[in-house]
Amino acid sequence: MAAEKVILAGFGGQGVMSMGQLLTYAGMIENKNVSWLPSYGPEMRGGTANCAVIVSDTPVGSPIITNDATAAIVMNLPSLVKFEGNLINGGNLLINSSLITQKAEREDVKTYYIPANEIAGEIGNSRVANIVMLGAYLELTKVVTVDSVIEALKKVFGPDKQHLVPLNKEALERGAAAVK
Amino acid sequence: MAEIFNKTEGLTDKQFHYCPGCTHGIIHRLVGEVLVELGVLGKTVGVAPVGCSVLAYDYFNCDMHEAAHGRAPAVATGIKRILPENVVFTYQGDGDLASIGTAEIIHAAHRGEKFTTIFVNNAIYGMTGGQMAPTTLIGQKATTAPYGRQQATAGMPLRMSEMLATIDGAVFVERVSVHNVAAIRKAKKAIKKAFEVQIEGKGFGIVEVLSTCPTNWGISPVDSLKWLEENMIPYYPLGNFRTPEEGK
Amino acid sequence: MAKVLMKGNEAIGAAAIKAGCKYFFGYPITPQNELPEFMSRELPKIGGAFVQAESEVAAINMIYGGAGTGARVMTSSSSPGIALKQEGISYIAGAELPCVIVNISRGGPGLGGIQPSQADYFMSTRGGGNGDYRHLCYAPATLQEAVDLTIEAFDVADQYRTPVIVIGDGMIGQMMEPVEFNEPTKRNLPEKTWATTGTEGKRKPNIINSLALDPAELEKHNIKLDNKYKEIEANETRYEMYKTEDAEIVFVAYGTTSRIVKNTIEALRAEGIKAGLIRPITLWPFPNKAFTEIPAAKALLTVEMSMGQMIDDVKIANEGRLPIHFYGRSGGMIPSPEEIGNKAKEVLGGVK
Structure with missing residues (x-):
């Protein structure tokens, strides 16, 4: 595997940062080289939020993703507009079609429209829309296994929130199914 | 032969550099005596300021730490938080405490830091040569107030004890003077109490000591004592502003 | 030891604790806030102390006092806050006390911005404060290196009785990477006989001081410091x-x-x-x-x-x-x- 460089973006509260951390954590569990770089500052307070995750077999050089993103997961329209241009030719563009009605402009990337909020709503909790997107992304790229993400989830949640693991597992599966 | 008077063990043998008639020497002695009487000299760490008493580290017979101008309360905070069983004090003048170090003294009091501050107020900058202090009286001449302090341009003299007494963490606040024997006795009592409050872990304590500066006031040592009594005490009334309730 | 995924600011805090630092004095400023936050959460658990000072000036002077007791102490800030700390850093260098100061730097001058920047190079290497002094400055490129260098910084500070700066730009503070906490190479560290912990009536008072009114005495002190800096240059350049x-x-x-x-x-x-x-x-x-x-x-x-x-x-x-x-x-x-x-x-x- 060459370096997988993913931009995850949305508005504050959509769980974009934690989605990125889960992926990073799972990469670490698989002994891969990983980095997670967030945007920070006032824009975090209710504005757009994004993070850059690199999962690689070799040591991570720059933790920044500029125009070499292998994938972008965008949860809202401003994120699509902002990051579509950062993808390499043939990169994966995952669009949360529940909130983004606009289509991607680029034709040289592989675009997937995933109604993440609807899917999350169907399984009982709209807050796992981010996990649905992550499930779709994992299905497409196999960067890390779903099992590693589940293991990471268990650690991130801590003992008090283990009951949330099945819901998240279902979200991952439904996301995967959406792009199969 | 009965011993009537001797040097306190609380001070070193180093000769003071203070000007003739300056009351810093008396105040040093009171602090030294109190540390000895309380039996805490060996576990005391003092913090010296910038100003006339900058060399206080040479005079107190305990571990000493020389601070930057106004920062003694921050330095003392660092020491006391790490050595809570030790006794820590700062010795600061009015330029140090009431001007450049107001933030540090107010917030140390505000946090209820368990150390003791001896605040020597002589209404002038001594070390630098007689410039106006926040505590300089209205009409009092200073090298940077050659026409006497004017309220319109320099404000009214700052009453630090009154200000600090409004802060919950400052559990002991008293203003004393050293212009005569009776006043010196009272001053020693207050200093002792302030250290006791620290040792009992009750909070921050400060004793403001009205002091003279014959050199920069431009009057004789004896007249300085009189000037202090007639001019400073009316504006800076002596007395206790805060003391912990007994049994608490 | 197993790797853990941590944010840079927290990893540096954890490294300090690993190095035996139990006392932290700081003031909030972006992008280093997770570091004091981490310390405020962790230090009380190990019998240490965290103080949120009223300013960076106060924080560095708390470090000055704390370092005088011989304890391992740390403060952190970001560029404008580090500028405020220069007074204390100069005193600490002059009084020859060990401490570690972390700068998660941002753009300037003035209030500047909060995004990653390396515009504090001059302040870090030329001495932002007054006087003839130097201090070691580590610039890690990865979080693992930030952890390793922070741990080592405490040893180096103790060995040479000097403040040590660890500088990272905002990315180092904000990003996450896996880190592990390893023991540094063992150094022979001198006993801190100079610390102000009370004489117990058993020795002469220790005095921590950066004042020397006699020019000949001050020059002698400057030469002593300079010799120390030459030793650091010879041994610690990396x-x-x-x-x-x-x-x-x-x-x-x-x-x-x-x-x-x-x-x-x-x-x-x-x-x-x-x-x-x-x-x-x-x-x-x-x-x-x-x-x-x-x-x-x-x-x-x-x-x-x-x-x-x-x-x-x-x-x-x-x-x-x-x-x-x-x-x-x-x-x-x-x-x-x-x-x-x-x-x-x-x-x-x-x-x-």
Whole structure:
């Protein structure tokens, strides 16, 4: 595997940062080289939020993703507009079609429209829309296994929130199914 | 032969550099005596300021730490938080405490830091040569107030004890003077109490000591004592502003 | 020990605790807030103390007092806050006390911005405070290195009785990478007989002081400090040579910028251009020696997230041997590998 460089973006509260951390954590569990770089500052307070995750077999050089993103997961329209241009030719563009009605402009990337909020709503909790997107992304790229993400989830949640693991597992599966 | 008077063990043998008639020497002695009487000299760490008493580290017979101008309360905070069983004090003048170090003294009091501050107020900058202090009286001449302090341009003299007494963490606040024997006795009592409050872990304590500066006031040592009594005490009334309730 | 995924600011805090630091004095400022937050959560659990000071000035003076007791103490801030701390740093250097100061830096001057920047090079290496003094300055490029250097910084500070700066740009503070906490190489550390902990009536008072009114005495002190700094230069200078053996274009970059440059080097080498990197790990002492170890170099290209500060040291180290070029972005703008690569090609075009 060459370096997988993913931009995850949305508005504050959509769980974009934690989605990125889960992926990073799972990469670490698989002994891969990983980095997670967030945007920070006032824009975090209710504005757009994004993070850059690199999962690689070799040591991570720059933790920044500029125009070499292998994938972008965008949860809202401003994120699509902002990051579509950062993808390499043939990169994966995952669009949360529940909130983004606009289509991607680029034709040289592989675009997937995933109604993440609807899917999350169907399984009982709209807050796992981010996990649905992550499930779709994992299905497409196999960067890390779903099992590693589940293991990471268990650690991130801590003992008090283990009951949330099945819901998240279902979200991952439904996301995967959406792009199969 | 009965011993009537001797040097306190609380001070070193180093000769003071203070000007003739300056009351810093008396105040040093009171602090030294109190540390000895309380039996805490060996576990005391003092913090010296910038100003006339900058060399206080040479005079107190305990571990000493020389601070930057106004920062003694921050330095003392660092020491006391790490050595809570030790006794820590700062010795600061009015330029140090009431001007450049107001933030540090107010917030140390505000946090209820368990150390003791001896605040020597002589209404002038001594070390630098007689410039106006926040505590300089209205009409009092200073090298940077050659026409006497004017309220319109320099404000009214700052009453630090009154200000600090409004802060919950400052559990002991008293203003004393050293212009005569009776006043010196009272001053020693207050200093002792302030250290006791620290040792009992009750909070921050400060004793403001009205002091003279014959050199920069431009009057004789004896007249300085009189000037202090007639001019400073009316504006800076002596007395206790805060003391912990007994049994608490 | 197993690797853990941590944010840079927290990893540095955890490293300090691993090094035996139980006391932290600080003040909030972006982008280093997770560090004092971490310490405020963790230190009470180990019987230590966290104090949120009223200002950076107060915080560094608490460090000054705390270091005087002989305990391991740390403060952290970001650029404008570090500027405020310079008074205390000068006193700490003068009084010869050990402590560790972390600067998760941001753009300036003035309030500047909060995005990653390397514009504090001068302040970190030239002494932001008054007087004849130096302090060691570590510039980690990865979180693992930030952890290792923070742990070592406490030993180095104790060994030489000197403040040590650990500087990272905002990215180092904010990003997450896996880290592990390893024991540093054992050093022989002197006993802290100078500490102000109370005489117990058993010894003469210890005095911590930076005042010397007698010029002859102060000069003697300055010479003593200078000898110490020479010893640090001889023993503690650190740098990484990356693909420099055959490199015709040698980059000079530190911190996260060096990681971006490494991406550039891969890309250039894929195109057949022999590129390498000198990465100073200590900004002071600066690795002058590295510049004598680049046999194939035709030109140096300094890359910084500033308008050019480290380049002054590169010029000193180069001693006029090679042409020196500069590429920098500032204000929180981060250079891309492509921009840097283009500059390198431009430079090589001029050389050939």
